[in-house]
Amino acid sequence: MAIAEYAPTRIGENAGARDELRRNGTHHDPHSPDENERANGSQSPSRNGVPTDLSALRLAVSRPMSREEARPANRVLAGLPFDCWARISPHLKRCLIFSGQVLHESGERAGRIYFPNSGLISLVKHQGRHQIEVAMAGRETFLSALCVLQNHDVSPLRVIAQTPGTAFWLPQNVLRQEFERDSLIRGLVLQHAAWLMEQMAQSALCCCAHTVEERLSRWLLNARDRLNSDEICVTHAAIAQMLGVRRSGVTMTLCAFAQQGLLRTARGRILIENAAGLEQRACSCREALYSPSQKLSTL
């Protein structure tokens, strides 16, 4: 099997997308201070993860809350009990995620835990110029729990955004404090880690046992579920990198799917027109690699 070459895009390199977002008035620099920090001049002090600066709390309560703040689209945040949300929310910061942005680099410190509200994110194992997706993630989860389980906050995987989106992020040390004090957060983190191990095992099996057509069908459907859209804005090259196959193989298979009326393709864009048809062609990993949301929501 041929493994595609990979050229990662760092934060800040996707200037075109950022400029477009600026023109639309929706740009938020992920490195700029949060609104709370700008208002207070510094991050709120805390004791065991509990904010002690009453002025910060008053400000948070007094200022109008956006729809996103009032009800995060991220299912983990949306499912938190009130007391847990009250402790964590003052530390959350909003950011935009750009296509190709590396949120965590493997082997490097991951100071932020991301809670995606939208977009499609891949967890990738890479070595040199080779890489393969070991798990797909979206608003149903957070990234990455493995950093919290270790004594150091080094990410074992590369975490890369496939499509633009929005997210909240939390300083890694805040989540670690919550992990140590709150059994619910501990359960969420451990369950996420168990889910990730399951995803990695299933991905290894899928890579060895199933055809490009089966795997591509499965990947498109799982991406569609996470984006909640029939339109998937990714390139053939990006899909090939995630599946660990040649780009020509992806292009040929997509052309065949298009001839069968399953989808349409344009530059950097795939529109699924017959999801049921793709379901029939997807490998049996479809369900196993679908979503951890059901498991996480039962905590």
Ligand SMILES: [Zn+2]
């Ligand atoms: Zn499979």
